Amino acid sequence: MDALRTMVAGIELGSFARAAIQLGRSQSAISMQLKKLEQQAGTRLFERKGRGLVPTEAGEALAAYARRIVALNDEAARALGAAAVPATVRLGLPQDFFDDIMPATLAAFAERHPGVHVDVRAGPNHLLQDHVRAGRLDGAIAFFAEGAAGDGERLGTMPMRWLAHETYAPAAPPVPLVLFDHPCLFRQAALAALDRAATRWRAAVTTPSLPGIWGALRSSLGIAVRTGHGLPDDMICLGKDAGLPPLPAIDLRMLRSDNPQEPAGDLCTLLKAETLARVIPA
Numbered sequence: 001m002d003a004l005r006t007m008v009a010g011i012e013l014g015s016f017a018r019a020a021i022q023l024g025r026s027q028s029a030i031s032m033q034l035k036k037l038e039q040q041a042g043t044r045l046f047e048r049k050g051r052g053l054v055p056t057e058a059g060e061a062l063a064a065y066a067r068r069i070v071a072l073n074d075e076a077a078r079a080l081g082a083a084a085v086p087a088t089v090r091l092g093l094p095q096d097f098f099d100d101i102m103p104a105t106l107a108a109f110a111e112r113h114p115g116v117h118v119d120v121r122a123g124p125n126h127l128l129q130d131h132v133r134a135g136r137l138d139g140a141i142a143f144f145a146e147g148a149a150g151d152g153e154r155l156g157t158m159p160m161r162w163l164a165h166e167t168y169a170p171a172a173p174p175v176p177l178v179l180f181d182h183p184c185l186f187r188q189a190a191l192a193a194l195d196r197a198a199t200r201w202r203a204a205v206t207t208p209s210l211p212g213i214w215g216a217l218r219s220s221l222g223i224a225v226r227t228g229h230g231l232p233d234d235m236i237c238l239g240k241d242a243g244l245p246p247l248p249a250i251d252l253r254m255l256r257s258d259n260p261q262e263p264a265g266d267l268c269t270l271l272k273a274e275t276l277a278r279v280i281p282a
Contacts, residue, residue, distance in 0.1 A: 001073055003033040004066040007045075010034075011063050012090075012136050013119075016053060037062075088117040089264040091271065092128040092140030092255075095210035096230045097279065101141070105267070105274045113263040126183060132255040139268035141275055143185055144251040152253035155272065156280035158227045160189055160247040162238040165217045170242050176204035176222030178213055189247055190225040197245035229279055252279065 009019035010030070020030045034053075038045050045059035055063055093101060106118060121128075121137065125144065129151060131137040144150055146157060175194060179187045194201045204222035207213060213224050214232055225247060228237055238244060254272045257264070 001070070003037045005070050006030055006033045007037060007059075007063060008066050008070055009088075010053070011055060011059075012134075014052075014136055088119055089267045090119040090121070090137045091267060092121045092123060092131060092137045092142070093271070094125070094141065094143060095122045096227065097141065097275070098122065099230055100278055101271070101274050104278070105271045108270050108274070109263070109267050112266060116263050118267070124181075124183065125185060129255060132257055135257050137255075138257050138264035139271060140255045141271060142253055142255055144253050145185055146249045146251050148251070150253070152255040153272075155252045155254055155275055157249045157251055158229065158279070159249050160186065160225055161228050162223055162242065162244045162247065163217065163226055163228075163231070163235055164223045164238055165220060166234050166236050168217070168220060168223065168236075168238075170238075174200040174202040175244070177201055178205045178207070178216040178222045178224040179203055180213070181206060181208045185250060186225045189250070193245040193247050199245065 006016075006019060006023060006025070009023060010016035013019050016030050016034070017027060020027045023030075034046060041058065041062060043058045044056050045062060046053040047056055048054075091102075091105075102120060106120075109116070109118065121131070123131075125142045128137065128140040128142045132140050133151070141155075142152070144152070144154075177190060179190070191201070205212075205216040207216065210226075213226070214235065216222065217224060217235060223238065223244075227250065231237070252275065254268070254275070256268050
């Protein structure tokens with residue numbers, strides 16, 4: 001059972017190193033368990049790809065059974081009042097929501113499920129969606145282009161804003177932009193709006209993180225596009241007098257893995273409730 005649990009954790013987390021941390025085991029112990037599984041199966045279950053391991057066709061087949069076996073084992077343990085391995089639920093959301101949505105959600109969840117480990121990840125929207133589809137996340141909040149087809153439950157729409165530091169002084173084109181790495185919906189919206197308005201622009205700073213955006217704006221290196229949620233006190237939304245073109249809105253959706261079980265389902269419900277209460281305009 002321990003070996004099967006290790007296999008499931010490594011595949012779902014996308015890394016057996018992360019599985020070792022989650023399960024509280026050494027990497028050598030993890031390697032021994034995987035070797036034992038292969039010996040018992042009589043075939044290769046994993047192959048090396050880059051610096052990690054990925055399941056072979058036989059490994060994928062066994063993993064499908066392993067998930068069901070582990071879930072049934074833990075269900076039986078709970079029914080009998082036995083001590084099962086502490087559960088882990090995995091949550092994804094944009095960096096914009098780390099200061100309010102994440103703490104409020106985790107505080108409410110901890111009251112209902114003390115002792116449950118929560119793995120929180122931030123990342124680009126396309127990665128959050130892929131992780132939920134692959135079962136590596138139990139649930140996530142993610143941005144989508146307004147009205148675009150795709151997964152998840154639409155929670156509402158948020159206006160995009162041109163943002164700058166309070167000391168920013170508009171200058172003649174080309175407009176200096178502080179951008180997220182590609183692909184990014186906010187980056188795409190900014191460039192498309194400027195191109196439609198025939199306004200020249202230049203990429204001043206590119207960064208993978210929201211703190212990097214704020215730092216570049218505080219250094220007066222340019223302007224950025226984001227929603228107005230979680231805006232630091234020293235940041236402002238630029239108005240029409242700044243000579244910038246209008247921006248579209250952006251959808252916010254709740255993504256869930258297929259049939260999430262408790263306590264993952266409860267975490268998704270709490271995340272949705274906090275998002276509706278704190279983010280989506282009434």
